[in-house]
Amino acid sequence: MSAPRQPLCKLATAVHHLLLCSLAALSVSADAKVHHHTWDIAYHYKSLDCVNKLAVTINGESPGPTIRATQGDTVVVTVRNSLETENTGIHWHGIRQVGSPWADGTVGVTQCPILPGDTFTYRFVVDRPGTYFYHAHYGMQRVAGLDGMLVVSVPDGVAEPFAYDEDRTVLLMDWWHKSVYEQAVGLASDPLVFVGEPQSLLINGRGVFEPFHCSRAPSASGCSSAPRPAAGCAPPALFTAVPGKTYRLRVGSLTSLSALNFAIEGHSMTVVEADGHYVRPVVVDSLYIYSGESYSVLLTADQDPSRNYWAASHVVARERNTTSAMAILSYAGNDPRAPPPTPRPEGPAWDDARPRLEQSRSLAVAHPDHVVPVPPRPDRALLLLNTQNRIGGHIRWAINGVSLAFPATPYLVSIKRGLRGAYDDQRPPPDTYDYRSYDIASPPTANGTVASKVYRLALGSVVDVVLQNTVALNNKSETHPWHLHGHDFWVLAYGDDGKKFDPERDTNKFNLRDPVMKNTVALHPRGWTAVRFVADNPGVWLFHCHIEAHVYMGMGLVFEEGVDKVGRLPKSIMGCGRSRT
Ligand SMILES: *[C@@H]1O[C@H](CO)[C@@H](O)[C@H](O)[C@H]1NC(C)=O
Ligand SMILES: *[C@@H]1O[C@H](CO)[C@@H](O)[C@H](O)[C@H]1NC(C)=O
Ligand SMILES: *[C@@H]1O[C@H](CO)[C@@H](O)[C@H](O)[C@H]1NC(C)=O
Ligand SMILES: [Cu+2]
Numbered sequence: 001m002s003a004p005r006q007p008l009c010k011l012a013t014a015v016h017h018l019l020l021c022s023l024a025a026l027s028v029s030a031d032a033k034v035h036h037h038t039w040d041i042a043y044h045y046k047s048l049d050c051v052n053k054l055a056v057t058i059n060g061e062s063p064g065p066t067i068r069a070t071q072g073d074t075v076v077v078t079v080r081n082s083l084e085t086e087n088t089g090i091h092w093h094g095i096r097q098v099g100s101p102w103a104d105g106t107v108g109v110t111q112c113p114i115l116p117g118d119t120f121t122y123r124f125v126v127d128r129p130g131t132y133f134y135h136a137h138y139g140m141q142r143v144a145g146l147d148g149m150l151v152v153s154v155p156d157g158v159a160e161p162f163a164y165d166e167d168r169t170v171l172l173m174d175w176w177h178k179s180v181y182e183q184a185v186g187l188a189s190d191p192l193v194f195v196g197e198p199q200s201l202l203i204n205g206r207g208v209f210e211p212f213h214c215s216r217a218p219s220a221s222g223c224s225s226a227p228r229p230a231a232g233c234a235p236p237a238l239f240t241a242v243p244g245k246t247y248r249l250r251v252g253s254l255t256s257l258s259a260l261n262f263a264i265e266g267h268s269m270t271v272v273e274a275d276g277h278y279v280r281p282v283v284v285d286s287l288y289i290y291s292g293e294s295y296s297v298l299l300t301a302d303q304d305p306s307r308n309y310w311a312a313s314h315v316v317a318r319e320r321n322t323t324s325a326m327a328i329l330s331y332a333g334n335d336p337r338a339p340p341p342t343p344r345p346e347g348p349a350w351d352d353a354r355p356r357l358e359q360s361r362s363l364a365v366a367h368p369d370h371v372v373p374v375p376p377r378p379d380r381a382l383l384l385l386n387t388q389n390r391i392g393g394h395i396r397w398a399i400n401g402v403s404l405a406f407p408a409t410p411y412l413v414s415i416k417r418g419l420r421g422a423y424d425d426q427r428p429p430p431d432t433y434d435y436r437s438y439d440i441a442s443p444p445t446a447n448g449t450v451a452s453k454v455y456r457l458a459l460g461s462v463v464d465v466v467l468q469n470t471v472a473l474n475n476k477s478e479t480h481p482w483h484l485h486g487h488d489f490w491v492l493a494y495g496d497d498g499k500k501f502d503p504e505r506d507t508n509k510f511n512l513r514d515p516v517m518k519n520t521v522a523l524h525p526r527g528w529t530a531v532r533f534v535a536d537n538p539g540v541w542l543f544h545c546h547i548e549a550h551v552y553m554g555m556g557l558v559f560e561e562g563v564d565k566v567g568r569l570p571k572s573i574m575g576c577g578r579s580r581t
Contacts, residue, residue: 032070032072032073032074033069033070033073033074034073034074034075034076035067035068035069035073035074035075035076036076036077036078037065037067037075037076037077037078038077038078038080039058039059039064039077039078039079039080040058040059040060040080040082041056041057041058041079041080041081041082041083041088041146042056042057042060042082042083043055043056043057043083043084043144044057044060044062046062046145048062048145048175048200048202048205048206048207049175049199049200049202049206049207049208049209050207050208050209050233051177051199051200051209053177054144054179055144055145056083056088056136056141056144056145056146057145057146058146058148062144062145062146062147062205063145063147063148063149063171063173063204063205063254064134064146064147064148065148066148066149066150066151066169067134067148067149067150067151068151068152068153069126069150069151069152069153070126070129070152070153070154070155071126071127071128071129071152071153071154071155071158072125072126072127072155073125073126073152074123074124074125074126075092075122075123075124075125075126075150076121076122076123077090077121077122078119078120078121078122079114079119079120079121079122080118080119081114081115081116081117081118081119081120082116082117083116084116084117085116086116086141087107087113087114087115087116087138087139088107088113088114088136088138088141088146089105089106089107089111089113089114089120089136089137089138090105090122090134090135090136090137090146091104091105091106091134091135091136091137091485092104092105092122092124092132092133092134092150093132093133093134093135093150093292093483093519094130094131094132094133094150094275094276094294094519095124095126095132095150096127096128096486096487096488096537097124097485097486097537097539098125098127098537099125099567100123100124100125101412101486101537101538101539101540101541101566102412102569102570102573103122103123103124104485104486104539104541104542105122105134105137106137106485106542107137107138107406107410108406108407108408108410108411109406109410109411109412109485109540109541109542109558110410110411110412110539110540110573111410111412111572111573112410112413112573112574112575112576112577112579113138113576120572121572126150126152128152128276129152129153129154129160129276130152130273130275130276130277130294131149131151131152131169131250131251131252131273131275131276131294131295131296132149132150132151132152132276132294133147133148133149133150133171133252133254133292133294134147134148134149134150135147135148135254139180139184139552140180140183140184140187140256140548140549140552141180142254142256142548143176143180143183143195143256143548144179144180145173145175145205147171147173147254148171149169149171149250149252149294151167151169151250152276160278161272161278161367161369161370162248162270162272162278162281162298163246164246164247164248164298165242165245165246165247166245166247166248167247167248167249167250167296168238168239168247168248168249168250169204169249169250169252170203170204170238170249170250170251170252170262170311171202171203171204171205171252171254172201172202172203172251172252172253172254172255172260172262172289172313172325173201173202173205173253173254173255173256174198174200174201174202174255174256174257174258174315174322175198175199175200175201175202175207176195176196176198176199176256177199177209178195183195183549184552187549187552187553188394188552189394190393190394192394192395194549195256195257195549196321197212197257197258197315197318197319197320197321197322198255198256198257198258198315198322199322200322200323200325201255201258201260201313201314201315201322201323201324201325202325203236203238203311203313203325203326203327204236204238204327206236206327207236207325208233208234208235208323208325208326209233209323210323211223211323212320212321212322212323215323234337234339235310235325235326235327235328235339236327236328237327237328237330237336237337238264238311238327238328238329238330239329239330240330240331240332240334240336241299241301241329241330241331241332242301242331242332243301243302243305243331243332244300244301244302245300245301246298246299246300246301247298247299247300247301248272248296248297248298249269249296249297249298249299250273250294250295250296251287251289251294251295251296251297252289252293252294252295253289253290253291253292253293253294254291254292255291256291256547256548256549257291257318257547257548257549258291258315258316258317258318258322259288259289259290259291259315259316259317259318259356259479259481259522260288260289260290260313260314260315260316261286261287261288261289261313261314261316261347261348262286262287262289262311262312262313262314263285263286263287263311263312263314263345263347264299264309264310264311264312264329265309265310265311265312265329265340265342265345266303266309267299267300267301267302267303267309267329268283268284268285268299269283269284269285269286269287269297269298269299270282270283270284270297270298270299271283271284271287271295271296271297271363272296272297272298272367273294273295273296274293274294274295274363274516274518275293275294275488275517275518275519275520276294276488276519277366277370277372277488277516277517277518278366278367278369278370279363279365279366279367279516280365280366280367280368280514280516281367282362282363284297284359286347286348287359288316288355288356288359288360290479290481290520290522290546291481291520291546291547292481292483292519292520292546293481293518293520293522295363301331303331305331305332305333305334306331306334307331307334307340307341308328308329308330308331308334308335308336308338308339308340309328309329309330309340310326310327310328310329310340310342310344310345311326311327311328311329312324312325312326312327312344312345312347313325314345314346314347314348314350315350316347316348316350316356317350317351317353317356317478317479317525318350318478319350319351320350324344324345324346324347326344328340353497353524353525354497356479356522356524357494357496357497357524357527360494360521360522360524361494363516364491364494364511364515364516365511365514365515365516366514366515366516366517368514371513371514372490372517374490374492374512374515374532375462375532375534376512377462378462378463378464378532379458379461379462379463380431380457380458380461380462380463380464381431381463381464381465381466381503382431382432382455382463382464382465382466383431383432383433383435383466383468383501383503384399384400384433384465384466384467384468384557385399385400385401385433385435385438385468385470386398386399386467386468386469386470386480386523386545386555387399387401387444387448387470387472388444388470388472388473389401389403389444389446389447389448389473390447390473391403391447391448391449391450392450395473395553396448396450396553396554397545397550397553397554397555398448398449398554398555399429399555399556399557400429400430400431400432400433401430401433401446401448401449402429402430402448402449402450402451402453402557403448403449403450403451403553403554403555404450404451404452404453404544404551404554404555404556404557404558405450405451405452405554406452407422407423407452407577408422408576408577408578409422409423409576409577409578409579410540410573410574410576410577410579411423411452411454411540411558411560412539412540412563412566412569412573413569413573413574413579414577414578414579415454415540415560415563416563416564416566416569417569417579419578419579421578422577422578423452423453423454424451424452424453425453425454427453428453428454428455428456429451429453429454429455429557431455433468435468435500435501435502435503438470438500440468440469440470440471440498440500440526441470441471441498441526442471442475443471443472443473443474443475444470444472444473450554452558453557453558454540454558454559454560455557455558455559455560456559456560456561457535457559457560457561458535458561459535459536459538459561459562459565460534460535460536460562461534461535461561462532462533462534462535463532463533463534463535463559464492464530464531464532465489465530465531465532465533465543466501466503466528466529466530467480467482467523467528467529467530467531468500468501468528469523469524469525469526469527469528470526471526476525477525477526478525479522479523479524479525480522480523480545480547480550480555481520481521481522481523481545481546481547482520482521482522482523482529482543482544482545482546483519483520483543483544483545483546484519484520484531484533484541484543485541485542485543486537486539486541486559487519487533487534487535487536487537487541488517488518488519488533489517489518489519489521489531489532489533490515490516490517490531490532490533491511491515491516491517491518491521491529491530491531492510492511492512492515492530492531492532493506493509493510493511493529493530494522494524494527494528494529494530495527495528495529495530496527497524497525497526497527498526498527499526499527499528500528501528501530506528506530507530510530510532515532520546535559535561535562536561537561537562538561538562538563538564538565538566539560539561539562539563539566540558540559540560540563541558541559541560541561542556542557542558542559543556543557543558543559544556544557
């Protein structure tokens with residue numbers, strides 16, 4: 001069972017990256033298991049927020065089942081696409097796919113789509129403990145509910161730097177009543193039809209639809225005729241706590257658009273893990289969480305046990321037009337569905353960006369006993385300007401003027417096999433932009449281009465990425481959670497609101513002492529975010545904004561490193577574009 005570990009260490013030696021090798025060695029375990037799952041992906045009517053609507057389900061469920069495994073185990077998921085008229089592909093978010101780059105599930109990057117009626121098998125090793133996800137990575141399919149959590153435990157006998165009695169998963173989502181196609185076609189239309197704010201927020205896949213203005217003022221005009229929460233539709237139970245016990249809540253956000261604030265009434269939470277890495281513990285009253293991020297928080301059931309408490313998820317960073325989601329934390333002995341005696345919490349001001357930036361900074365420090373040393377300097381630095389542009393009559397997002405279009409042939413196949421013309425391989429994308437003259441506080445005037453380019457990285461090189469935010473065409477600046485496939489990065493610094501990154505002045509603000517590693521990081525309004533990673537995982541990897549509408553509109557880019565070191569590609573990822581042979 002420990003056989004799959006072998007290539008990991010060989011690979012690590014090949015790229016002289018000892019860290020990877022030692023991690024792999026750590027995870028060698030005589031009793032590593034193989035977990036088999038068989039999933040049927042199909043549309044079903046679901047009432048996640050009490051409004052009946054089509055959802056993409058796994059074996060009839062949305063969200064799907066939580067996958068649980070132990071570090072070093074192998075997960076095998078056989079996916080049958082029963083969507084009839086729609087492709088699919090499933091990404092294992094936070095799993096680096098060391099040695100299995102073809103199993104990343106990113107359609108157009110690492111595989112062809114899984115066609116209706118076809119079956120595809122994902123097989124990968126979960127080489128690190130932590131809180132991860134899976135979700136659709138084809139078009140905007142994730143908005144239809146194809147997602148779930150993937151929890152990797154430490155092997156028996158391995159201590160974590162904190163203690164708890166039990167763990168629970170808390171998956172946060174936002175939810176629309178419009179179909180994937182209505183949303184996607186609207187975004188691609190001229191003029192653009194925006195997806196709008198979600199109808200509901202969900203906690204563990206359950207919510208209560210109620211128009212926002214009616215939840216605030218039930219007698220407001222239109223509310224008597226507006227849809228009301230159906231009879232019997234009530235806030236779901238979160239879980240039942242036993243007084244005195246400490247729970248590890250594995251909180252993850254797979255929203256399509258919304259940044260969230262999550263809180264449990266009357267209870268503080270101690271943040272101990274971010275994206276699979278132990279952080280220096282931070283006590284918070286509420287947790288800001290962006291799409292693609294996961295955190296573990298410890299919560300002790302130390303409040304009055306004779307009543308229940310609200311668990312709440314609120315939209316932040318966009319003008320709130322969605323009723324906050326409520327779930328019920330009950331104490332043992334109480335009716336688990338009895339609403340708490342207190343009014344529903346309102347949440348923080350949606351437009352106050354300062355506490356969000358402050359919390360991002362406070363959570364960017366590694367646990368003192370789990371600092372992964374950061375290479376002191378990069379071999380290459382990319383300065384990436386995030387803009388919204390008009391391109392050929394459409395509104396798109398672009399990085400240094402280039403808006404990503406996924407090619408018909410997966411990059412992994414076309415690069416590995418040297419297929420010419422399968423993507424835009426003529427000119428490399430620009431590493432930087434004219435940061436001296438660009439005004440991040442004014443709506444962009446230049447037009448970008450749509451292309452399928454690739455940043456080719458030297459295998460084993462240290463890469464810095466500084467993401468620079470700007471204001472969009474509407475003169476507002478949004479929060480963009482950036483997610484990197486195939487790697488974790490060190491989070492080196494967040495810039496201040498309105499301060500443009502200056503390579504000469506700002507690199508000395510980087511935390512090179514004890515930065516945490518993550519796979520998803522927020523880019524705050526008019527700010528910048530700096531990360532560093534080692535390009536030590538042969539393959540082709542997407543780096544993108546995790547807002548479903550934004551990546552659909554081109555907000556992403558593709559890294560390639562060491563594809564010549566990738567083993568023989570499985571035939572199952574081929575069959576589309578120029579990979580039909
Ligand atoms: C808020 O939602 C309502 C429907 O509930 C919609 O009519 C209204 O246009 C929305 N407002 C904004 C600013 O999105
Ligand atoms: C940008 O594109 C629009 C059409 O979409 C065109 O009218 C405008 O002249 C272009 N601007 C520049 C600077 O090329
Ligand atoms: C954009 O908004 C800022 C305030 O945030 C304002 O000072 C500026 O004039 C606006 N620019 C345009 C072009 O509307
Ligand atoms: Cu974005």
